[in-house]
């Protein structure tokens with residue numbers, strides 16, 4: 001049975017063109033700064049985002065953590081939205097690696113309130129510590145892959161800068177944001193001091209992320225990457241696939257966004273109120289199932305070859321990617337409908353009526 005993989009866009013596998021580029025890549029020792037394929041990718045990506053320099057890192061998590069350490073000193077405060085990846089999914093690394101304190105703000109749709117950030121920075125005095133970094137995420141994963149509009153991102157960065165703090169962007173899926181909004185990635189890059197993005201999600205490369213910023217920042221980040229064991233030798237092998245990803249896989253993200261829309265509508269038809277398709281802006285569909293047995297529904301879909309991820313007791317996440325075509329989406333909708341109709345809770349409710 002073909003699997004319809006919707007747990008994450010991290011499941012994407014490299015294209016034949018990526019494998020060929022890997023086989024043909026010109027290589028050197030990147031810890032010595034001599035891998036031509038890595039150098040060329042870093043320069044190319046810096047150019048795309050209008051930044052001075054770039055650094056290839058093994059993962060989005062390492063990119064985030066190396067950036068944090070390069071941009072802060074131990075004891076600093078960092079403002080972040082409370083459901084950001086850096087807050088929820090990096091196992092306390094900001095505290096362990098950088099010794100920073102995350103100051104959290106709940107942001108509807110992943111957006112930090114400009115006023116809340118300004119107030120947090122302004123209230124610093126000799127008694128309260130001063131935030132030195134403001135962290136944004138675009139698209140914002142845990143709010144359902146929502147796009148942070150450029151003007152909002154810029155307004156948050158502006159109050160950070162006015163308060164003497166720097167602005168960072170976790171742009172793991174910045175190309176999804178760009179394709180969905182029509183805003184070039186360069187425009188996002190212009191608003192922040194540094195950013196990271198991933199090759200290994202919707203863009204389909206097997207491994208890797210890019211850190212971008214000033215040359216001074218990248219020099220510091222390179223040392224942190226080494227400290228974390230992320231200095232890799234003939235890394236051009238991976239950079240070659242990443243280059244194919246940025247060169248050929250960006251525009252097709254629109255297809256993933258369309259598929260997410262179709263999926264959201266299908267799920268909303270099967271179970272009205274569980275998802276609002278108007279809130280699906282990119283490749284993620286969050287489905288709310290209060291009162292239903294989420295584990296049972298996920299298992300039932302799994303038996304039909306459809307994989308979605310349970311996000312806690314009442315919610316499911318489905319992420320579209322190049323691994324799933326329209327026929328796969330149709331199968332996912334059918335499997336969801338069947339799972340919900342077969343769910344104990346729905347059956348019990350029907351009996352009660």
Ligand code: TLP
Nearest residue numbers: 008010059060061062085089141170172
């Ligand atoms: N996100 C993964 C999981 O870790 C949750 C996923 O399946 O969505 N920033 C953001 C916004 C991310 O969504 C992720 C991965 C990362 C950073 C980390 O990237 P990796 O997995 O390369 O360390």
